[in-house]
Amino acid sequence: MVQYHRPELDRVFGAVADPTRRAILDALARGPARITDLARPFPVSLNAISKHVKILERAGLVARDVVGREHYCRLETERLREAAAWLERHKAFWESRLDALARHVTKRRQAERRAAVRRRGDAGAAHARARTGASR
Amino acid sequence: MVQYHRPELDRVFGAVADPTRRAILDALARGPARITDLARPFPVSLNAISKHVKILERAGLVARDVVGREHYCRLETERLREAAAWLERHKAFWESRLDALARHVTKRRQAERRAAVRRRGDAGAAHARARTGASR
DNA sequence: ACATAATTCAACCGAATGGTTCAATATCAT
DNA sequence: ATGATATTGAACCATTCGGTTGAATTATGT
Numbered sequence: 001m002v003q004y005h006r007p008e009l010d011r012v013f014g015a016v017a018d019p020t021r022r023a024i025l026d027a028l029a030r031g032p033a034r035i036t037d038l039a040r041p042f043p044v045s046l047n048a049i050s051k052h053v054k055i056l057e058r059a060g061l062v063a064r065d066v067v068g069r070e071h072y073c074r075l076e077t078e079r080l081r082e083a084a085a086w087l088e089r090h091k092a093f094w095e096s097r098l099d100a101l102a103r104h105v106t107k108r109r110q111a112e113r114r115a116a117v118r119r120r121g122d123a124g125a126a127h128a129r130a131r132t133g134a135s136r
Numbered sequence: 137m138v139q140y141h142r143p144e145l146d147r148v149f150g151a152v153a154d155p156t157r158r159a160i161l162d163a164l165a166r167g168p169a170r171i172t173d174l175a176r177p178f179p180v181s182l183n184a185i186s187k188h189v190k191i192l193e194r195a196g197l198v199a200r201d202v203v204g205r206e207h208y209c210r211l212e213t214e215r216l217r218e219a220a221a222w223l224e225r226h227k228a229f230w231e232s233r234l235d236a237l238a239r240h241v242t243k244r245r246q247a248e249r250r251a252a253v254r255r256r257g258d259a260g261a262a263h264a265r266a267r268t269g270a271s272r
Numbered sequence: 273a274c275a276t277a278a279t280t281c282a283a284c285c286g287a288a289t290g291g292t293t294c295a296a297t298a299t300c301a302t
Numbered sequence: 303a304t305g306a307t308a309t310t311g312a313a314c315c316a317t318t319c320g321g322t323t324g325a326a327t328t329a330t331g332t
Contacts, residue, residue: 017149069299069308087220205329
């Protein structure tokens with residue numbers, strides 16, 4: 001179940017981790033656009049957008065058609081599909097595992113409670129004493 | 137359709153963009169584990185893993201229960217669900233848009249061909265001249 | 273009490289990011 | 303030919319990242 005390193009996933013997830021790049025992808029969903037068009041709504045330089053597009057390209061999320069001096073960018077959905085599949089698969093798996101664990105813990109808790117009642121007192125097992133995290 | 141900046145997505149996608157962190161998540165799918173347990177399979181220092189876990193925590197993908205000196209980490213699926221939903225939604229939207237564009241282009245191509253035939257010669261429109269990208 | 277174990281903190285390092293500015297290149301329009 | 307337009311290249315900067323090492327902190331076992 002633990003698979004070997006897949007650099008495409010690094011690049012795809014790395015690419016969509018940036019809000020500007022997600023916005024660029026959204027813009028491209030409206031149809032192909034040139035670098036200049038893509039850059040217009042953003043408060044950053046044209047060069048910055050050019051770099052972002054290059055990153056999206058390396059991630060395989062965007063392709064470009066060069067027409068004279070103009071570069072038309074368009075979405076490329078295959079890699080996105082792969083990334084979505086990875087997330088979906090893991091989400092499903094993790095959730096089922098968590099359910100299984102929850103059932104297991106519940107069963108163990110019941111067993112512990114019965115044992116504690118038998119012995120009387122000291123109802124708190126180590127698990128119950130855990131100060132649960134998310135401290136920030 | 138273009139939504140405002142969602143930093144959780146930055147953090148979640150950023151977190152899963154790293155192969156070591158994806159592997160940690162996979163390990164945690166087998167059940168809660170301490171930092172030391174998580175670190176064992178990796179060729180990097182314990183400190184490095186500690187940092188990775190902290191990043192996963194900030195992304196909301198992992199929570200920890202501190203029991204004495206031991207930190208038990210476990211998966212937290214909510215944020216993952218959100219990220220998966222984002223990808224799914226966009227994947228679906230982009231694919232439908234691409235289909236629509238394809239239909240549109242096809243129709244336009246047919247119209248152009250008819251026009252070209254009427255005029256005779258010079259069949260190549262600008263679009264057809266585009267040297268398609270993915271040049272690396 | 274004391275050594276050991278589990279973890280973080282702090283400082284550091286090199287490489288990658290996201291941004292800038294100022295050319296350079298190539299194409300289009302006149 | 304000339305000038306404007308679209309884009310990249312190159313150099314630079316501050317910050318973040320992924321990693322290290324060494325010391326500090328806290329809890330456990332004897």
